[in-house]
Amino acid sequence: MLLLRWGLMRLEIHFYGGGGFAPDAGVKISLDKLFENYRDIKNDGPDNISVDGTMAYFAALGVDLQDASMCVPMEIVQAPTVGEMSRKGFVDGWTAIGAETIAKQKLYVAQQVKKLSTDMDLFKRVYRHVFITAKEPxxxxxxxxxxxxxxxxxxxxxxxxxxxxxxxxxxxxxxxxxxxxxxxxxxxxxxxxxxxxxxxxxxxxxxxxxxxxxxxxxxxxxxxxxxxxxxxxxxxxxxx
Known part of the structure; x- marks a missing residue:
């Protein structure tokens, strides 16, 4: 038992304290896989999801494409334009929040949408990012x-x-x-x-x-x- 505990301690030092895997490495791996679920291998770039995949992803989150709720996840993943997502923006955005599954993301987005009209810092972030997505690159x-x-x-x-x-x-x-x-x-x-x-x-x-x-x-x-x-x-x- 003592030997096992010593082995686990060495693993923790290797992965978290010795420059190996960061504590959020597992989250990033899960998010990479989730990103791939919505990427069209034939038509999308290796690090981008185009309109069809993005719309399918938004539908999975339960946001309404006809109102401001769709702007919330666009700001989270720092979408470069309407209907597109980058791997970096997707992984970094959700890693910072700690939501690596659709269930967690859906819950978080729903909570943010409820606060959109009262939390002015949130509304301002979403509002300002819309300008980026609304214009041509x-x-x-x-x-x-x-x-x-x-x-x-x-x-x-x-x-x-x-x-x-x-x-x-x-x-x-x-x-x-x-x-x-x-x-x-x-x-x-x-x-x-x-x-x-x-x-x-x-x-x-x-x-x-x-x-x-x-x-x-x-x-x-x-x-x-x-x-x-x-x-x-x-x-x-x-x-x-």
Whole structure:
């Protein structure tokens, strides 16, 4: 018995303390195998899963491809674009969480989706990663049409609705852009829209905004548009 215990101690030192297998090595091996289950050997690269495999994987996780829940696993595995996954992103993402099986991953994703509208750090991470997946790899911006599609996805349940008691801000934002914006949406505009939306949710009177603020010009124009639509300009003139 003493000899057996000594042997086990030497194994632990070899694998975990001596530069051999790391404690999460077993998790990574399992994740590599799981990745292979969804990779099309004939059509996918050795370290990539394309659309069919990715959609099958999302279906196994139980996420709805028509709402923001699909964006949660995309952020976890750092998907490079919509409908694709890399081996590194998949293995590293789930290793950090410690979920090496579909059952564990499905449970974790479901928990994250439930928190998506209340945990702003989580929502911000998911929101920002969507920009990466929504644009073409060779491009620095996304089309207005695609941006609106994803805003409508993210700013609705189970994401964080962009609306206050008196105003549906998402609807007003989309209306404004369709009427006034002809350019694509770059990363700064995408991120600043998130920041602005959170400010609006805290103060629908827009008192936080001023002409001297560092918001992009599109936000400045939207504020003027929103105030006019909501009657704030007329009310201000009457007060004066």
């Amino acid at each position: 060779s491009q620095k911006a996304i089309s207005l049409e695609n941006a609106i599609t994803y805003w409508e996805l993210l700013f609705a349940p189970p994401g964080k609705p962009w609306a206050t008691g008196s105003t549906n801000w998402l609807e007003l934002w989309v209306e404004f852009l369709n009427a006034n914006w002809t350019k694509s949406v770059n990363k700064d505009m995408w991120n600043q829209t998130f920041d602005f939306s959170q400010k609006v949710m805290q103060d629908e009177t827009l008192s936080f905004w001023s002409e001297d603020s560092a918001w992009p010009s599109v936000i400045d124009d939207f504020v003027a548009y929103a105030k006019q639509k909501r009657g704030d300009v007329a009310e201000s003139m009457e007060t004066d």
